[in-house]
Amino acid sequence: MKKRGVGYGCMMYAMGYGFGRPDSASASLEIADDGTVTVLCGCADIGQGSTEMLALVAAEELGIGPQDVRVLTADTLMTPDAGCTSATRQTYVSGNAVRKAARIVLDSLLEVASEMLGVEPAGISFANGVVLHNGEATDLTVPMVANRSRSTGRQCTAMGLFNITTPDVDPETNQGDAYAAYTFASQVAEVEVDTETGEVKVLRIVAAHDVGRAINPLGVEGQIEGGVAMGIGYALIENLQLEEGWPLTPSFAEYLLPTVMDVPPIVSIIVEDEEPTGPYGAKGVGEPATIPTAPAIINAIHDAVGIRVNELPATPEVVLRLLREKGTLL
């Protein structure tokens, strides 16, 4: 018989290294005569999309289009150190570093624009490459301002440094303000358990993540969907079996991974409870996406057939054994 169940999984995940570990990022930014921008940042994009995110932050801060921003990353001779791509930290830390560098360049350009327009800098802003005064477009463009700035010896380049190193916690109690910021999420798994085979089929995952602010919602969805897939593998499939320290499953023929057949529709809901210290309120999403999925599935199995799986993964063998122990095997 196939029985369906629903389960919740919730999580809090602290961003950054925390408890006194050094945690900072730096970036430099330059705007050329033609108004195009080069960002140098040590932030390694390992597939999650941080390079696009950094371009969007620079473009947003400077009031230009993201297509006019080029980002060079992760080269020790060329780029400033941005810390590791880990701890769900790059949007927050490197995003802030790029934003700070862009802000310095922007302030300098605003001053030049104020000279060119003969008005106070306070009323000037940039949008989509055009210089606005009191919100109205002027004839002046950002490239014209950048050109004037450089041709009068004022190079349009800056370095941004963002440091979120927190104080250490008490070593005996681990009490203290351990981390810079926290992300939150709730996921629901709907599953179908086959009581004859022990097989668990995930029917749908609904995942709501508080990311502070989504810089690129397409990227945030991609992180949630990929994280959920990894969580499904953790809950039901993956197991690096060892015997006396030797992997018994040293290939993808033996170590099974979720395929497109194992991952159901995933509904991503982006919640934006802005983090005051984040770039435009952003926090992060990379790791949190994986955390609630397995418990949501395990709780859904319990809801479906009344067994509590206390060891992962919940393979058909484990599910059948627990059903048998409970005496509900049909």
Next chain:
Amino acid sequence: MCPTCKQVEVSLTVNGRPVRELVRSDLTLLQFLRGQLGLTGTKEGCRQGECGACTVLVDAEPVNSCILPLLAVADREVVTIEGLAHDQELDALQKAFTDEGGVQCGFCTPGMIMAAKGLLLSNPTPSEEEIREGLSGNICRCTGYQKIVRAVQVASGQASPVEVVARADHSVIGHKVARRDAPDKTTGRALYADDLRMPGMLFGKALRSAHAHALIRGIDCTRAERSPGVVAVLTAADVAGHNRYGVAISDQPALADDKVRCSGDAVALVVAESEKAAVGALSLIEVEYQKLPGVFSAEEGLRPNAPCVHGDTNLLQHTKVRKGDIDAAFLEAAEVVEGTFRTVPIEHAYLEPECSVAATDHAGNLTVWTSTQYVFRDRRQIASVLALPANSVRVIQMVTGGGFGGKDDVTTEILASLGAVRTGLPVKVRFDRAESMRASTKRHAVVIKARLGADREGNLLGLEAQVFADKGAYASLGGYVIKKLGLHLSGPYYVPNIKVDTYAVYTNNPPGGAMRGFGVVQAGFAHESLIDMLAERLGLDPWEIRYRNALAPGLSTGTGHVLHASVGIKATLSEVRDYLDANPLPLSDQTGPGAR
């Protein structure tokens, strides 16, 4: 060249062009495409036909080129990812993968697109089920497949494209934007470390340990050194600097010296003119081991007379969380639930295996092109092991095919550097999949014994837990991972009284390291199971007990950190419930959601 393999002439069509070449008879189609034709857009993920990264079309049929002998495709028509776009005009699949967000690390992308192309050639408007079946032999570790399936639907005209902002209006933040690196990844242009070729480039291969725990009595490399094609064989004696590295603690030798501590330990490095020659020489290295008893679980490692992996204790770290008064909390609690939760080691399984190329210049500067999460930490560790000034080491990240925490650690970087400095020639070191699974870090296997108590209304009062984590043979980031687990065991809830002890214990298993979720994945399994158990005991709805205890501004985390802003847990709970209420799944024939 292998002495038993003949040179034969083969002719075939590749991307519409006739190709006629003299080749080794044992070559695979993938080796021919990548090595001989320089078509590096097709990727090698497993060399076993399991992951699909190497998918190309042969006579319009998708095949795994990594296990297909080249001679089997003689006179046939091969299309690779480089052959899809015509006159700079992207194929509909390449465009849709870009626009729909179907590309992340990009390593599975060429194979995935070719599999989809093969499907659409035979079935131009496949159903979702047919799309999933058509892609079921292609693994993606990043995307969760949803946007890939969607991209195929869009490319086949069956779904409307996502609205992508092409040009900025006033705000560029908060709109869906296609990634700038996606077109290169969908066309095979993106260069990963293994795609690099340099004049005179050599290949390094490590000899891995024969035992999980053993003393090394001697290593004899003379036979291996005389093997054809071998340029050098290095052991710990060739390490100029401090032969230890590690993200948190430098406890891992680049090449084993006094002893081996796990089956993935590198004992020697062969540098040869070809990967085949390097692999062939490994079995000629003679290592004299004295086997030691091993420990293979955290519990074993803590026993009083357990063999020690390092020093005189296996306990790497004990973290104590102490908040409030746990004894009073359990006295006051109306209900207490408890459980023991066990997890297994997990492989990161990034589709791109670890790979680095290292080269020196005349002045002795070293450049390393690599697949990594952090170039500056790699630089620090390379410099220290090779006794070079940090600023003479340049580490450049190539396009990286996923990391998930596994490329936090040094992988191939130091081995390639040792080879390059020794030979003065560029050296590539690339793990095959089995080597990657043996030598790389894992998500920690843990045992969590925990109890959670609440009052009659379901307000959480106390959490007590002991966590035993199998650290494996080296620290990596393990102390921090398990500490973070402990600091997060109360989840997104306000728990006034906490007593948690975590123990990270060295064993002779593969090292546990950082992996997406960094200990909190394991913590979540425990606290979410416990809170459901508590809800059942108290007769409360699982949603209700979570909402009631959810953190909010003014409340403190497990470490006593009082939060002030951006505490969205209640909002996420409300959102998922509202979505479920508005979009219930159709009931199955046999039973409904929630039926027991």
